Amino acid sequence: MSKKFLFICAFAAIIPFAACNDNSTSSSQEAHFEADGWALYNTSWEVAYKVWRGSSDDTLRVNAGCLSEHLNIKFLDSDSSIVNPPEDSDHSLSWTVADTTIFNIYQEEAGWGFHLKGIKEGTTSLILKVLHVDHSDVITPEIPIIVEEKLDPEDCPFQDDDEN
Numbered sequence: 001m002s003k004k005f006l007f008i009c010a011f012a013a014i015i016p017f018a019a020c021n022d023n024s025t026s027s028s029q030e031a032h033f034e035a036d037g038w039a040l041y042n043t044s045w046e047v048a049y050k051v052w053r054g055s056s057d058d059t060l061r062v063n064a065g066c067l068s069e070h071l072n073i074k075f076l077d078s079d080s081s082i083v084n085p086p087e088d089s090d091h092s093l094s095w096t097v098a099d100t101t102i103f104n105i106y107q108e109e110a111g112w113g114f115h116l117k118g119i120k121e122g123t124t125s126l127i128l129k130v131l132h133v134d135h136s137d138v139i140t141p142e143i144p145i146i147v148e149e150k151l152d153p154e155d156c157p158f159q160d161d162d163e164n
C-alpha cells in the first residue's frame, strides 16, 4: 500500500465522501479530486461565478464578437474554503457547451483558466468538468451564459493580450 493511498484514506476518515474501501482500485482511481464547489475569478480576483453544493444564481456574460476576461478556476471545499486545482497530469479541465453557435471556450493553453468567446447573441449554458482519465471527478451545474450584442473588436472590453 503506497504512502499516497494511506494519506487519501486518512483524509477520507475526516471527509466522508472519499471512498477508499475498494481494494482493487487502480492508481488513477486512488487520486480522485474532490470538491464541493467551484469559484471562477476574473483577472482582478473578483468572483465571476461561484457554486457550492449545487446551487448558484450566477451568470456569465460576454458580447458576441468578443472574448470575456480570462477566468481562473479555483475550487471550494466542504467549508467553502478555496482549494487549488489538481496539479497532476491525470486531471484536466473539460467542458460541455450546450450551443456552440452562441459561444465557445477559448484557452491560450490547456490549464485551469479560459475565456468565453461570444459568437452570436443568445442564451445557453456551460458545464465545466474536472476530467480524470476516463471520468469526471467534479462537475458544475449548468452555468447560464448570456451572449450580448455584437461588438466590433476594437470595442470589446477585454480584447487585450491574448487574441492573436
Ligand SMILES: [Zn+2]
Binding pocket: 028, 029, 031, 032, 033, 132, 135, 136, 137
Ligand atoms: Zn477520479
